[in-house]
Amino acid sequence: xxxxxxxxxxxxxxPPCRAACPADVNVQGYVALIQQGKFKESVELIRRTxxxxxICGRVCFSPCQDAxxxxxxxxxxxxxxxxxxxADIEREQGRIKPDxxxxxxxxxxxxxxxxxxxxxxAYELVKLGYPVTVFERMPEAGxxxxxxxxxxxxxxxxxxxxxxxxxxxxxxxxTGAEFGKEIQLDSLRSEGYKAIFIxxxxxxxxxxxxxxxxxxxxxxxxxxxxxxxxxKIIDVGEKVAVIGGGNxxxxxxxxxxxxxxxxxxxxxxxxxxxxxxLPHEIEAAEEEGVKFQFLATPKQIIGKEGRVCAVExxxxxxxxxDASGRRRPVPIKGSEQIFExxxxxxxxxxxxxxxxxxxVLFDEHARAISVDPLTLETNIPxxxxxxxxxxxxxxxxxxxxxxxxxxxxxDRYLNGEDLKARRDEEVExxxxxxxxxxxxxKPERYESLHIDLGRQKVSFEEADEHLAKSKExxxxxxxxxxxxxxxxxxxxxxxxxxxxxxxxxEALCTGCNLCAVVCPYGAVKKNEAEIAQIDESLCKGCGIxxxxxxxxxxxxxxxxxxxxxxxxxxxxxxxxx
Amino acid sequence: MxxxxxxxxxxxxxxxxxxxxxxxxxxKGYPKMHVVRVMCAGRIDPVIVLDxxxxxxxxxIVISCPSPDCHYIEGNLQAExxxxxxxxxxxxxxxxxxxxxxxxxxxxxIEPFATIVDDFRNQVIKLGQSPLSGEKPDKKILLNxxxxxxxxxxxxxxxxxxxxxxxxxxxxxxxxxIPQEQFDDLLYEIVEEEFFQRKIHILTKQKPLSVKELAAIxxxxxxxxxxxxxxxxxxxxxxxxxxxxxxxxYKALEVQ
Numbered sequence: 084x085x086x087x088x089x090x091x092x093x094x095x096x097x098p099p100c101r102a103a104c105p106a107d108v109n110v111q112g113y114v115a116l117i118q119q120g121k122f123k124e125s126v127e128l129i130r131r132t133x134x135x136x137x138i139c140g141r142v143c144f145s146p147c148q149d150a151x152x153x154x155x156x157x158x159x160x161x162x163x164x165x166x167x168x169x170a171d172i173e174r175e176q177g178r179i180k181p182d183x184x185x186x187x188x189x190x191x192x193x194x195x196x197x198x199x200x201x202x203x204x205a206y207e208l209v210k211l212g213y214p215v216t217v218f219e220r221m222p223e224a225g226x227x228x229x230x231x232x233x234x235x236x237x238x239x240x241x242x243x244x245x246x247x248x249x250x251x252x253x254x255x256x257x258t259g260a261e262f263g264k265e266i267q268l269d270s271l272r273s274e275g276y277k278a279i280f281i282x283x284x285x286x287x288x289x290x291x292x293x294x295x296x297x298x299x300x301x302x303x304x305x306x307x308x309x310x311x312x313x314x315k316i317i318d319v320g321e322k323v324a325v326i327g328g329g330n331x332x333x334x335x336x337x338x339x340x341x342x343x344x345x346x347x348x349x350x351x352x353x354x355x356x357x358x359x360x361l362p363h364e365i366e367a368a369e370e371e372g373v374k375f376q377f378l379a380t381p382k383q384i385i386g387k388e389g390r391v392c393a394v395e396x397x398x399x400x401x402x403x404x405d406a407s408g409r410r411r412p413v414p415i416k417g418s419e420q421i422f423e424x425x426x427x428x429x430x431x432x433x434x435x436x437x438x439x440x441x442x443v444l445f446d447e448h449a450r451a452i453s454v455d456p457l458t459l460e461t462n463i464p465x466x467x468x469x470x471x472x473x474x475x476x477x478x479x480x481x482x483x484x485x486x487x488x489x490x491x492x493x494d495r496y497l498n499g500e501d502l503k504a505r506r507d508e509e510v511e512x513x514x515x516x517x518x519x520x521x522x523x524x525k526p527e528r529y530e531s532l533h534i535d536l537g538r539q540k541v542s543f544e545e546a547d548e549h550l551a552k553s554k555e556x557x558x559x560x561x562x563x564x565x566x567x568x569x570x571x572x573x574x575x576x577x578x579x580x581x582x583x584x585x586x587x588x589e590a591l592c593t594g595c596n597l598c599a600v601v602c603p604y605g606a607v608k609k610n611e612a613e614i615a616q617i618d619e620s621l622c623k624g625c626g627i628x629x630x631x632x633x634x635x636x637x638x639x640x641x642x643x644x645x646x647x648x649x650x651x652x653x654x655x656x657x658x659x660x
Numbered sequence: 661m662x663x664x665x666x667x668x669x670x671x672x673x674x675x676x677x678x679x680x681x682x683x684x685x686x687x688k689g690y691p692k693m694h695v696v697r698v699m700c701a702g703r704i705d706p707v708i709v710l711d712x713x714x715x716x717x718x719x720x721i722v723i724s725c726p727s728p729d730c731h732y733i734e735g736n737l738q739a740e741x742x743x744x745x746x747x748x749x750x751x752x753x754x755x756x757x758x759x760x761x762x763x764x765x766x767x768x769x770i771e772p773f774a775t776i777v778d779d780f781r782n783q784v785i786k787l788g789q790s791p792l793s794g795e796k797p798d799k800k801i802l803l804n805x806x807x808x809x810x811x812x813x814x815x816x817x818x819x820x821x822x823x824x825x826x827x828x829x830x831x832x833x834x835x836x837x838i839p840q841e842q843f844d845d846l847l848y849e850i851v852e853e854e855f856f857q858r859k860i861h862i863l864t865k866q867k868p869l870s871v872k873e874l875a876a877i878x879x880x881x882x883x884x885x886x887x888x889x890x891x892x893x894x895x896x897x898x899x900x901x902x903x904x905x906x907x908x909x910y911k912a913l914e915v916q
Contacts, residue, residue: 567768583699597822601702603733625732626703630742633818642698644708647669651712654694655665 098567100162103150105484106133106203110147110162113169117561120554122169123176129166133483134206134249135199135228137174137241140167142232143480144361152567160564168557174244183253187212190497193276194218195262198226199479200470201282202246203486204493205254211494215254216276220261226284227471228479230309231331233338239312263439268466278465278493281444281452282486285471289432291326295384296429300391304331304430311338320425323347324394326381327430328358329476333365335428336373347373348422352380352399352412378412382419384427393423433476444468451475458492458502459485467492583624583641585617591636598628598637664718664784665793666693668777669708671701671724673731676770692781693721700724701762702735706746709760710809713750714802716793719759719784723776726764736764741824744844748851749812753804756787804855807862811854820847856880857888861897861912868901868909 100110109128116125129136143163151159192208194201197219205215223229225242250256260266262283271279288303290296302310302317304327310317323339325332328351336347349368351358354377358365369375379396386392398418401410435452437445443462446453452468454461459469469485471477495502585598585606594613599605606621607628615637629637629644638644675697698704701724712720722739730736743762751757761780765773791798792805811817820827824843831837838846856878863869863877871889875882889910892898901911 595819597819600826601738601822603735623732625700625735626698627700627732627735627738630703630705630708631738631818631822633815633822635813639703642703644705647696647698647708648711648715650696651667651694651708651715651717654667654696655715655717 099150099152100147100567103146105146105478105481106487107484108132108139108147108480111564111566114160114162114165114561114564115566117165117169117557118564120558122172122554122557125165125169126173129169130248132487133203133480135203135245135479135483136166137170138199138228138237138245139480139483140164140170141237141241142228144478146480152565153563161560165557165561168554172554174241178244178248181248181251183251184209185212186214186253188214188497190214190277191216191275192278192280192493192497193266193271193274194280194282195266196226196282196284196470196472197221197224197246197256197258198282198284198470198482199228200284200482200486200489201226201280202249202254203483204280204282204469204489205486206249206252207487207490208493209249209252209254211490213494213497217254217256218260218262218266219256219258220264222258224256224258230312231305231334233308233311233334233341235337235341236334268441268463272465278467278496280459280486280489280493281461281466281468281472282470282482282489283435283472285433285435285476287434287436288429289434291381291384291429291431293381293383295386295391298384298386298391299389300425301384301427301429304335304428305433307335307428308338311342317342319344321345322424323426323428324422324424325349325428325430326394327351327432328353328360329430329432330360330364331433331476332428332430333360333368333373335430337368337371339426339428340371340373344426348376348424349373350376350379350381350394350396350422352378353401353409354378357409376422379420380412380414381429385421391424391427393421394427396420396422433471435472457488457506459489460492460496460502465496467496583626583639584619584622585624585626585628585637585639587615587617588636588638589614591634593634593636595633597631597633601627601631603627662785662788664781664789665716666719666721666777666781666784667712667717668693668695669698669701669704669720669722670695671731671735672697672699673725674701674723674765674767674773676765676767676773692777700730700732700735700739702730702732702738702742704739704742706742706749706812707809709746710749710805710812713755713759713790713792714805714809716790716797718787718790718793719761719780721761721763721777721780723763723765723773726766729766737825738822742821745817745821745847745851746812748848749808749855752852752855753808754801755791755805758783758787759790803859803862807855807859810858810861811851814854814858817847817850817854820850853888856884857892857897860885860888860892861915864898864910865912868911870904870907870909872907 098111101107104110109132113125113128116128126136133139140163145163148159148162151162153159188211191214194205194215194217197217201217202224205217208215217224221230224246228237228242229239246256268279286305288305300320307317308331319339319342321344323336323344323346325336325339325347328349332349332351336349339347355375378399380399382395382397384391384394396419397414398420399412399414402413403411405411434450440452444452444466452461452473454468454473459467459473461468467489469489470482473485474481492502592614594609594615596609598615599607599609603625604621604623606618608616608618610616624639626639626642629639675695701722704722709720709722724736724739725731727736739762747757747760750760763776763780765776791801827838828840828843829837859878860874863874871882871885875885878885889898896913897915898910898912901909903909
């Protein structure tokens, strides 16, 4: 049994939200729990598959929401906000410290990099009973979640809280240990680590490759955001030009505003439609006063006395679609344009730091560690790799997915099992037909669930003061879920889906034991008097025993024979002839 | 046009969402049939189905999860085993066996579900109104259905049905199994016997009757009736009431 196959259901087909999630989070399940106002339980359910409910509730690009069937009717269910609220409620009410998990395996596992990929792999492995050590070169764990995403989007204590949970389970995190310096593959092996997972991410900014890039006042986005997170004070001046269209560019621009810049401009070589940044982030940046210059690409950075004073740009037009499906920008000759700037922040991509990686691992062409995408195995048998180091810069949830896959592979590798078996089964999605039956009319999305930014004050405090802290609103929002999947397997037994229980009439029971024979769950035992007793913790309320009992001594609390027949009578509108 | 009253006992895990679920207190549902939701098709007791027919339903369909995807591991197999007994009982009552169907659907696939319902509905429309519906139900068939219902509640039948898998597939302590055919023959034999006796029981409950009278009403040989009377007396189902001329008249006792 692997970590992932435990959570998969035998039922065919998944709801689209869950099928869309790279980390296989049971979306329908936790939404179903929130419908019942069970916020803590819903966080528990999320933790079955990934350890970052509060983080993903803030920064996830929420493919689940994009896949939501509800959008066919009005708007998708606000899944990310629900997750965030549930996680916040749990944190505010005080999370119960989990007991460390018993170590049932001897083989030590080393994980290099305490970002989302490394931490989620550690989380899965520690749950399987392995001793796990995570090595991190920075002073704090969290990777890009700690040093990449600015604090107004994701407060540091939120990250710290979720990492504390992983530590509580028994994962050891060693900070200040850099791969290639303090630790090497060989040194880890000699310390007795039987498997190594490399998840060091993509920590270098891609260079623009134009003249003037080494002038004073040019900060590359990754390093810029990391320095701010480390508490460095950077004077960005009044005018800032950010180059790029991804989330890092938006982060750099909004951070610059918070550092006192008056005039922040994002230069992007394509148009708004092609921007890879999250739509609500773009919206927020616009509202805060960030200006956008589309179809512009830098030709050179102009300096005066060794410091930036302007960026010279070329105007672009969009040509044919390229490999990414977006239209390729083509420069227009003679369209040079000059933007004044005190600071220039290129944010056009990230690259992994690779100088210390064994060359056998690294694919120079792809600029990544080459791995089998399914099993994440590398060219070296005991070394696995995942996250941004193999894919290029991606998202938290994709890194979590990679961490989970790596954990399964490492578990199998250490047990000498086939890494590939039963893993590439295709996930089938449910279908849902609009004109079938009656959909109870439910209100459109609760508007207060939309990002209600504290935009009036631009600060490093978390801006996203959403939800108006209303549990009631969240419950109503969760009820908009259509429940596309059959059973969400939310594991919230009581009262969620009419969990019924069998009841024995002891006066009628003759102790024939047939109920125990037919019960699929072994929930029936006999007492000393040979009378059947139902163990309610095992009874799932199917009613098979009730329909089998030769003495008709077993009845169901909800779906009793009388109740079923009463339903029949109501339907037929008349009593028995 | 004839609009059949169809009751669909649908397992919770086969009922597509979006169909307004008919659970207590009100039943609305898919207009082509009345959906009565249950947790598992294995919960559908043959007694419930026969009672539903007695109440005048034109058709009854039970929909469960397809094997091997039963939410309760083997509830659908239980449903299937019980259906064998149910079909046999129904065939004795004079009601068309086609008024009853067991079928399988996934909650995730609405179109196959709709196809099943439509198909069954057309089948019932062809059969027309149930003789038990309306103001004046066919007394003879109603008697049979009630007898079948009582037979389905019988200890022996229920035990045999419930233990089918154990008897046919899993060996007993001596390592013996019963061949499926032999089991089915035994089951059918008991179904017929129970049905016959329950019918006598209902008739003699109304007024004391002699063997000859019973044989005439039930269209059976007096020797057959007598054999069952002897058996029923032994079981404590009937008692000698009084003797008219030379013929003993029997009266039903309360059972179960």
